[in-house]
Amino acid sequence: MWLDYEMLRLVCWGLLGLFVIGFVLVNGIELGVSLLLPFLNVSEQQRGVIVAKLAVPSAGNQAWLALTIAVLFVGWPTVYAALFSSFQSLLLLTLLALFVRPIGFYFRSQIANDAWRQKWDKALFVSGLLPAALLGLMAGNLLKGVPFHLASDMHIAFLGSFSGLFSPFAALVSATCVALLASYGALYLQTHSQDALYQRSKSLAMSSGIGFMLLFILVGMWITRLEGYHVTTEIVPTGVSNPLTKFVKRGEGLWLDNYEHEPSLWALPVLAALAWIVALVLSRLDQAKWALLASAVTITLVLLILGVSMFPFLAPSNISLNSSLTIWDASASQITLTALLWLGGLLLPVMAISTRWLYRFAAGT
Amino acid sequence: MISETVVELSRGQFAFTAVLQFLVMPLTLGLSLLLVIMESWFVIGGQSLYQQMAQFWGRLFAVSFGLSMVASLAMAIQFGVNWSYFAHYAGDAFGLALLIGLAGLFLAANGAGWFLFGGQRLGKVAHLVSIWLICIGCHVNLFGFVMASGWMQNPLGAELNPQSLRLEVTDLHLLFCNPVGLAKFVHSLLAAYVTAAGFVLAISAYYLLKQRETLLAQASFRVAAVLGLLMVIATMAIGDRSIYASASIQRSKFAAINGLSNDDLLAQNRQRIGNGLQAYALLQEIRDEKNQPQLLSDFAAKKPDLGYALLLKRWKENVTDANPAQIEQAALASLPAPQALFWGYKAMILVGCLMLALFALASFASIAAWRRDWLLKLCFYGLPLPWLASGSGWFISEFGRQPWMVADILPSWQGVSTLTTTDLILSFAGYGLAYVGLLALAGFLILKLVRQGSALALPIAQESEHVA
Numbered sequence: 001m002w003l004d005y006e007m008l009r010l011v012c013w014g015l016l017g018l019f020v021i022g023f024v025l026v027n028g029i030e031l032g033v034s035l036l037l038p039f040l041n042v043s044e045q046q047r048g049v050i051v052a053k054l055a056v057p058s059a060g061n062q063a064w065l066a067l068t069i070a071v072l073f074v075g076w077p078t079v080y081a082a083l084f085s086s087f088q089s090l091l092l093l094t095l096l097a098l099f100v101r102p103i104g105f106y107f108r109s110q111i112a113n114d115a116w117r118q119k120w121d122k123a124l125f126v127s128g129l130l131p132a133a134l135l136g137l138m139a140g141n142l143l144k145g146v147p148f149h150l151a152s153d154m155h156i157a158f159l160g161s162f163s164g165l166f167s168p169f170a171a172l173v174s175a176t177c178v179a180l181l182a183s184y185g186a187l188y189l190q191t192h193s194q195d196a197l198y199q200r201s202k203s204l205a206m207s208s209g210i211g212f213m214l215l216f217i218l219v220g221m222w223i224t225r226l227e228g229y230h231v232t233t234e235i236v237p238t239g240v241s242n243p244l245t246k247f248v249k250r251g252e253g254l255w256l257d258n259y260e261h262e263p264s265l266w267a268l269p270v271l272a273a274l275a276w277i278v279a280l281v282l283s284r285l286d287q288a289k290w291a292l293l294a295s296a297v298t299i300t301l302v303l304l305i306l307g308v309s310m311f312p313f314l315a316p317s318n319i320s321l322n323s324s325l326t327i328w329d330a331s332a333s334q335i336t337l338t339a340l341l342w343l344g345g346l347l348l349p350v351m352a353i354s355t356r357w358l359y360r361f362a363a364g365t
Numbered sequence: 366m367i368s369e370t371v372v373e374l375s376r377g378q379f380a381f382t383a384v385l386q387f388l389v390m391p392l393t394l395g396l397s398l399l400l401v402i403m404e405s406w407f408v409i410g411g412q413s414l415y416q417q418m419a420q421f422w423g424r425l426f427a428v429s430f431g432l433s434m435v436a437s438l439a440m441a442i443q444f445g446v447n448w449s450y451f452a453h454y455a456g457d458a459f460g461l462a463l464l465i466g467l468a469g470l471f472l473a474a475n476g477a478g479w480f481l482f483g484g485q486r487l488g489k490v491a492h493l494v495s496i497w498l499i500c501i502g503c504h505v506n507l508f509g510f511v512m513a514s515g516w517m518q519n520p521l522g523a524e525l526n527p528q529s530l531r532l533e534v535t536d537l538h539l540l541f542c543n544p545v546g547l548a549k550f551v552h553s554l555l556a557a558y559v560t561a562a563g564f565v566l567a568i569s570a571y572y573l574l575k576q577r578e579t580l581l582a583q584a585s586f587r588v589a590a591v592l593g594l595l596m597v598i599a600t601m602a603i604g605d606r607s608i609y610a611s612a613s614i615q616r617s618k619f620a621a622i623n624g625l626s627n628d629d630l631l632a633q634n635r636q637r638i639g640n641g642l643q644a645y646a647l648l649q650e651i652r653d654e655k656n657q658p659q660l661l662s663d664f665a666a667k668k669p670d671l672g673y674a675l676l677l678k679r680w681k682e683n684v685t686d687a688n689p690a691q692i693e694q695a696a697l698a699s700l701p702a703p704q705a706l707f708w709g710y711k712a713m714i715l716v717g718c719l720m721l722a723l724f725a726l727a728s729f730a731s732i733a734a735w736r737r738d739w740l741l742k743l744c745f746y747g748l749p750l751p752w753l754a755s756g757s758g759w760f761i762s763e764f765g766r767q768p769w770m771v772a773d774i775l776p777s778w779q780g781v782s783t784l785t786t787t788d789l790i791l792s793f794a795g796y797g798l799a800y801v802g803l804l805a806l807a808g809f810l811i812l813k814l815v816r817q818g819s820a821l822a823l824p825i826a827q828e829s830e831h832v833a
Contacts, residue, residue, distance in 0.1 A: 085782040362482070
């Protein structure tokens with residue numbers, strides 16, 4: 001073993017983060033462009049060209065989702081178990097929406113009839129909007145805490161309800177996520193289009209971008225008031241994974257705890273805001289490619305903020321505080337984490353590069 | 366206590382996803398191999414007929430691949446959604462194989478992007494590379510999934526940690542050299558090749574009967590017949606004994622499929638339930654007073670039988686209070702129903718022999734240019750045979766594992782998530798409708814593509830570019 005258990009957990013947490021970032025960056029383009037489809041001022045045929053470009057990396061993007069899930073499963077089996085059984089209804093809807101995508105890509109082009117194509121455009125719009133909104137909703141619920149309970153034999157019980165997952169805060173995070181992906185998608189379109197479509201995506205990027213900025217600030221202000229979580233007993237980062245050996249307290253503003261202990265973390269939200277302003281300015285100045293890059297940096301930073309604010313929690317429970325799961329007490333064993341690090345560390349660059357190639361190829365079609 | 370309905374619904378949903386996976390995964394994998402053969406032949410030999418073949422079968426492959434994606438994604442979330450206790454209890458050992466399987470899926474999906482949309486823009490060689498990527502990806506995908514399911518049959522390389530109350534990996538090497546898993550992998554790999562060969566054979570026979578696409582159909586018929594014959598022979602030669610060689614659950618299966626008596630197994634399991642109860646009691650003590658060396662060593666001796674105590678959970682929440690009648694009930698339930706396995710196995714062997722005859726005749730007919738309509742009709746109606754064979758194989762493996770989810774360790778009963786019946790019915794309906802809809806759609810697309818034949822139709826990307 002070249003890393004002790006503590007470092008291993010920390011590094012694998014970073015790996016999970018990179019997979020999530022990769023997943024959002026590659027799927028964000030597909031979802032973002034799809035949910036803009038009805039708002040583009042182009043002919044049905046031109047829309048067809050856009051849809052055809054999206055179809056190329058689509059299967060690979062779904063595999064990103066599957067692998068990100070698998071990395072969570074391997075690294076933190078109990079977190080995977082608790083979150084997925086709690087979010088089962090949201091996941092069902094997400095998956096059903098994702099299943100529509102390949103069907104839409106295929107059938108849209110089969111009949112050259114505007115009414116037919118508009119129907120499929122709507123289906124694709126929903127299949128882009130729904131996953132974006134639901135992923136945001138899940139993120140919002142993570143910050144609020146998920147109503148699950150761990151029994152002494154580690155059976156996981158979800159004690160909430162479907163409607164309970166739609167709290168105002170979670171809905172706000174969901175809207176923020178949609179706005180972010182919409183402007184990300186618009187910047188991608190701006191990079192790869194000319195003339196009228198170029199102008200249209202430029203203005204869409206600006207309007208949804210400003211929308212995201214406002215929503216993001218709102219979420220940030222709410223988080224200072226939101227009840228965060230904190231482990232009150234001493235953490236043993238090299239201990240056995242048993243989540244039931246600690247005490248957790250909840251309190252207003254506790255999600256800012258990490259920033260108080262480590263003030264340099266404040267750089268993250270500041271940089272995220274700066275990167276976003278840079279992205280919008282570059283888009284305005286017709287530097288679409290660089291604007292897209294800056295927006296990708298923003299997405300990365302936003303996800304880092306989510307992870308760092310919650311650290312060391314992965315899945316806080318709001319109904320049974322001590323059942324909350326952290327990276328230290330819900331992780332896989334040392335051997336499995338080592339294997340995950342090798343495997344994931346090898347996969348991630350390969351996946352990132354090959355997806356980049358495929359997107360570049362798709363842009364040329 | 367977990368309600369019976371929840372267990373049955375969770376099982377039903379899992380079976381549904383597994384059936385979809387089992388229908389399309391072998392076909393996808395087998396077709397990818399046939400495509401590799403055809404494209405390599407074209408690139409090396411330069412005959413454009415083989416390129417035409419690869420294009421035509423590639424379109425059918427796309428449909429099957431789309432469904433495989435759906436099934437894999439559903440599988441990736443299913444364990445957490447419906448089997449959360451299993452995910453917690455066995456995830457440490459089970460997840461790695463799943464991760465490898467999904468890595469294969471990514472490779473195949475990325476390759477499919479190039480293969481399906483590359484068209485004229487990719488050179489010959491680049492196109493060949495893309496189909497090779499898909500083929501390798503499909504193999505890795507099958508390897509990961511089968512190793513995961515093989516581990517559930519024969520859980521090696523992991524041990525229960527009483528402090529974290531779950532299985533933890535102790536030996537990675539053992540995890541990936543699991544003899545049951547490896548034997549199952551070879552077996553299902555060969556079965557997948559046979560499935561695709563049967564599929565191509567049936568459609569080619571249909572064309573030959575209708576006297577359409579004759580050149581393409583003749584060549585495809587020959588490739589499929591010969592490949593199918595070789596693979597059926599290989600499956601039979603390697604056999605399946607090694608799958609049943611180790612692990613007690615495999616022994617009970619072996620007894621069932623051979624119609625042997627299982628009285629001694631029953632007596633043994635009764636004994637193991639007794640040991641399991643002691644282990645269970647020790648486990649509670651260990652959790653109260655951690656790290657007492659005497660307790661730990663006592664527990665270590667009884668640990669392998671702990672799962673047998675969990676069998677009792679179905680009748681008694683606090684298993685140490687179970688009465689003798691309940692213990693007897695659990696012992697009886699610890700063996701799979703022998704009748705079903707016995708006949709399932711006979712069915713698999715019978716179908717295997719039928720396929721051997723069919724592929725042998727078809728190979729002969731194709732090589733000796735011996736055309737008989739009845740043989741072509743047989744080939745056409747033989748389409749479901751490979752699925753019947755592998756279906757009975759999967760049935761033996763999955764049904765034969767009952768009542769266990771992880772053999773000797775975790776009963777299916779214990780593995781489920783504590784969801785409400787309403788939640789489960791709704792999600793069952795949701796996934797069920799989606800799967801049935803997608804399967805119907807796939808059937809419709811395959812019929813359409815077969816009717817359309819080899820002449821067509823550029824891939825979607827170019828078509829729309831054409832219009833624009």
